[in-house]
Amino acid sequence: MAAIETDALTRRYGEVVAVDSVDLTVEQGEVFGFLGPNGAGKSTLINMLLDYTPPTSGEARVFGHRTRGEAVAIRERVGVLPDAYKLYERLSGRRHLEFVVQARQADDDPDDILDRVGLDPEDAERNAGDYSKGMAQRLVLGMALIGEPDLLILDEPSTGLDPNGIRLMRDIIREEVDRGATVFFSSHILGQVEAVCDRVGIMNEGRLIEVATLDEIRDTIGVGTTLHVTVDQQPDLTLSDLEAMDDVSNVRADGPELTMNLSDSTAKAKVINRLEEGGATVVDFETAESSLEELFAELIDEDADEPEPEVSA
Amino acid sequence: MRDHQLVTMARKDFDDAIRSKTVWALSGALALIAIFATFRVSQAQLPQGFPQRFLPVLVLGGLTQWISWIVCILALIAGYVSIVGERRTGSIKLLLGLPFERAEILVGKVLGRTAVIGVGIAAGFLTMIASILVLVGLTSPLDFLWRFVGMFLATVLLGGVYTTLSVSTSAIVSTRRRAVMAVVALFVVTQAIWTGITQFFYSVFAGGAVPLQPPSWYLFLTYLSPSAAYSRVVSLVVPIARYPGLGLDGVPRRAVQAQQSGAFYLSEYFALLVLLVWVVGSVLVAHSVFRNADLG
Known part of the structure; x- marks a missing residue:
């Protein structure tokens, strides 16, 4: 019951x-x-x-x-x-x-x-x-x-x-x-x-x-943890190589700093390994949990965007 | 309804309402009127042959009308916000989170507030007995005591009737404003213009003005209001109507006529029944509305 x-x-x-x-x-x-x-x-x-x-x-x-x-x-x-x-x-x-x-x-x-x-x-x-x-x-x-x-x-x-x-x-x-x-x-x-x-x-x-x-x-909304990584040199990898990994999406690079979204926060270890295998040293990294407030706002927006079902006589 | 829940509800409501300053102000007014009326009777010119030992009882008789006004106002004021006030502030949500049926809330509140009115009336009556001792004196204390206690009980019953009416009103309406308007209307109808209403009925059904010796059914109509029924019940213990010609307030001609008519529906015991019908009737009406009210 x-x-x-x-x-x-x-x-x-x-x-x-x-x-x-x-x-x-x-x-x-x-x-x-x-x-x-x-x-x-x-x-x-x-x-x-x-x-x-x-x-x-x-x-x-x-x-x-x-x-x-x-x-x-x-x-x-x-x-x-x-x-x-x-x-x-x-x-x-x-x-x-x-x-x-x-x-x-x-x-x-x-x-x-x-x-x-x-x-x-x-x-x-x-x-x-x-x-x-x-x-x-x-x-x-x-x-x-x-x-x-x-x-x-x-x-x-x-x-x-x-x-x-x-x-x-x-x-x-x-x-x-x-x-x-x-x-x-x-x-x-x-x-x-x-x-x-x-x-x-x-x-x-x-x-x-x-x-x-x-x-x-x-998972539904496709946001989770955001990972910021700073590397000492360009690894032997492309951004698409990183995006091809499980649980990784939306990889952006800004000089030596990489930012990506992880749908599972434990994926960060795999990302760091992959970067080091590519010949770069990870100088610094930081993860941030996406705020649920954003999540919430997104869900409600999504709901509001759905057209009202039309009523026919 | 379960006894334990009723008692719990009534005790909470008693503890809450007894701390209200309004209730104490009105009880003070009742006490002052008691002193004033006692003083007046002590100064009054009495007819020849009037038994001296009956003088203190005369004070009670002279007070009947005053008491019924004050007790009515006291009970209407003490009860009119009892439920609608909790609805408006939201404290009713604390009550409704607990295992109370709505009937238990309603009846528990009636009992709790009636107990508060009872305390106020007791304070007034104690003042009264003190001022009678000082201003009039008691020659036959035992005879006076049972009449005094009887009148006290009848007055608590009247307080109970008006408390039931005001708490019931409070359960029916959804705003304080409407509660105020409703209890003012109750006061006007049952206290101020009841006789006028009965005269209107007479003119509709019998035609013309009410004669000096009206039919019994008309007297019965006049005794249907709670305060008139109360004065009828009080005459069980304070038989002031047996002394026509006293010329005191509160001894209307009708009381004497009712006393003499002998119809069962004009008897004191029937008036007691009338008071109980007011109580039961108003609770039933209030419950039928309150049961399904949106209290969110």
Whole structure:
């Protein structure tokens, strides 16, 4: 049974299609990155998974439970860090945690949770109305962890977190996955998903335009690692000889400096060997991972370039 | 609905709402009115043969109308943002991430806010008993005590009715503005112009103005509003209507007529039923809308 399964899940707001016939499966135990620019429909899809929002058509199941009618069974197994929430400003951080412990009938100790998400026990006594965004985010992450949920749904979890907070969040995600939890991680920033996710799904304008592992996406788009090599003299090779090698493409030369794209970063050793066999000494080399931001932008452009299917009467 | 979830929801909501300054301001107003009314009764000219020991009960009777106004305003204000406010700010997303049915959220909030109103009413009633002790004095404390407790319970019930109405309104509307307009409308209809509405009905169905001795069905209509039903229930413990001619506020002619009519649907117990119907009816209507609302 999949952790999350949607069939032609659709939500319309008047003329606007926020989520357009999405078919998505997230297996148990995986960390799934859910990507897309702001307004792509990510939060609307999450809202439907948790039955905040009823779908216009199609259906979704979480651990086999239909979102319409079995929402309580779903929420018993899901911890949520929602997007655009607000804390109860007249209640303390600790009271928030106690409320979740009671509502889930869990036996978590609020102090352990505070410690895990790095909140000061003294701050926990203060009213949540005084919390900074980063503190609020830590508190709600802590609330999501209570009761050892089988699925964590994190909607833009790094909002307001400083680099330490982001690292802490990643560590927590890894701990939760080791425990056996599934993580559904939504973000508009690829770099954050890259560090923790096994697979990603990319949403744009309500449609799910890609579901793949990060490696698969790099292959599809044909970018990966960029290799810069500086040689002491011209080797006994042509640029086409290098391009003929596996995993090497787009070789450019600028004096003693060569630049090429590698679809597999381990190909760099082969390239360096080949250059040295050709009689040149490699003075210096440098690799750079193509930014996923570029990748992302490219995918979305590609999607936008596709002509809309024409409707005939 | 599961008891544990209801209690959890109600306790959270109680802890949240009890910290609201508005609720305490209105409870303070209730307490001040209690002192003022006690003072007035202590100064009043009483008819010949009026039993002195009944004087403290008279304070309660004189307060009925005032209490129903204040409690109505208090409960409407305490409840109208309870759900729509969470929807607008997004804190409802924290609730809905937890294993609560929507019915549990709705009823839990009604219970939590009613408990808050109950605390406010208790503060008002404690002020009242203190000012009666000081200004009027108690000659038969036991007799007074059960009437006092009875009136307190009836008042909490009235607070519960208006809290249910305002929380239900809050579950139905999708913006704060509409919630404000809806509770103002509730206040005007059930408190300010209810008699006018019943007179309109009379003129439509019976023709002309309401006579001095109206038929029982008309009296019944007038007792359908929560505050009128409340005053009817209160007369169980504070039988002020048995002393016509006192000329105090809150003892309308209709109360005496209802007392004398003997129709079962004009009895105090039927008024209790009317209050319960308001509670159940508004929760059912609110749930039918809230159940499928888009809370994303």
